Amino acid sequence: MTQSVRKFLNHSGYKFLSLDLETIGEWSPHDSEWNYSDALHFPYIHKSFSQKILNICSETNTSLFVQNLFFLKNPVIIYQEHKTKDSHEYLASSYGITISIVTRHLTHKQGAITKTNYQFFYSGFIGLLIAFSAKIATKKNYKKVISEDMPMRAQRGILRKTKNIFFKSDKNIVTPNSTLNPMDNNVFLRSGIILKKRFILDDDFTSKIFEKVFLRVSKEKNKIIILPTICPHEGSPLSDSDCHMRCKWHGRKIIPYISFNIGDSIRNAKFKHLNKTFIIRSDHEKGKTFCELELQK
């Protein structure tokens, strides 16, 4: 529908300044699509502005953004539309000009390219001056915003390269309202991965990472806990600092899948991780404690 607004503006005598910007990186176009649709990452990722959702539905997201511009905090209501998988369209009106933004998510060699076209619609000489300064501000702002968004896309690019995982949302359009729940699990483990590992839980044991399946078994005080190494929501990397951590992208609280005292004998305790079932066992043999992690086929 933003097409019709541009047509209307052209018909009613508005002129525009155009600005084209692009970002290339080693991730999939799905990742930049998701990044643009995602409505919850703003308070965690973007430090330069804050966001307040006014209305969100399956095709649109209207939010209020507050941004520092010209030494003042500026509120702008931005309308976002996501009707086709490969594009996002935006409309915003402030300071007497209307800004129309069209972003396309395309493949580029092995990675992805995001092409963004800005059109600053203005009328009159003062309008031209405002549009011109908005163009300069946008150029500067784009770099800042992308530098904050880039690590998210890059992380997902790395995850894709392992060929062990996929994202549930890849098949469909990532609708703005589907991104509202940080407790959704969007990262799925591929089938065909075989894992059955047995290891000793002795005094030297601190932690063991299972890279293939993104799991970490670690010791905390007298307990063994099993945690994911990536957030099951959208795949953010999780550090091993402590067991009560929050995801840096959307603030999801990460809770251990299983925890048990060293020495407890565990028989086939099951837990779900990245849409697959894992089995954990712990037993004693010849005075030693063993632990076994298995991915159920």
Next chain:
Amino acid sequence: MKRERLSVSLSSKNNKDYLAVNLPKNLLAEGVVFKSFTLSSQGKFLGKDVDWNFKDFLHPKLVHKQLDQTHIYTTDFTTTQIFFQKILFFRIPFQVIQYDTGPNSLCYCFSFFNFIVCIETSYETRNQNTKVKTKYNIGSLNKLLLNLAFPLLKIVFTKNYRILMSEDMPLRLRKGQLRSWGFTFKTDTKEKISYHDCNKITTKNINFINKKTEDISKKIKYVYKENKICSFYIGRSDNFGLRGELRDNKVFVFPRICNHEGACLDNTDLKGGLISCPWHGKKFKPIFIHDLISGHSFNFIYSKKNYLLKFYMSKGYEKINVSIS
């Protein structure tokens, strides 16, 4: 702005749409300072008519002369538009999101320059009389700037409100008039009018009464204008009333009510043989065209009734006799 979980301030209407609730209060908690003032209007109509008037996003183009409008997106509970308004020498775009905040209340929100404006409208009906309260909340993150600009903004918004109301009020009063005649609307049975109910001019929202309530078979004098154009009205502006236009010895008979939302079609221009509704621009063809050279009386069927019109001539046309059976 404070960082908090967003789900706190969002409410889901149908698992598809999420809306910010209590907007000015919510923003207040995040550091936005508000100053507000309330304007009100009232009249003999129902709250539903006010609700419809606010949600109907097709009428501004025709009804509000100083506004230009382009529509962006509509869901059941929200609509986003860009309004263009002339202020001094500038034509300024306002991107407005309007949404339903519950039965009998609405919220408008837009940002301009350094300000966020949340307009809360609520309406209350007592004895067929509805009072509409409109609260303007002007907010900014800069308290000094807000204090400086508020008196001027209040004048501008109040003036604008008066203009908008003077144009909107006839629409509401007309609906009140139709209700006093016993007409109802299809959207009345709904708990809430959806924005999608207002996006087509082809829908027939008015429920016509098929019983004639008053006898309109009588002699009518018609309006004479410079010996050429004259128009006459039969009955009242409901589904039995008729509007006649005389052009070059031909009589064009038009309806007096729009079947879309019930607008009165009396004072609209005849262009290219058609009249168009003053509210949404729905076009109406004549019900019947008669050439007076072939005879001074003619009959036709309208609203399942047989109309017989007789023209008496002396020094031009003077009298029309209408009988309905």
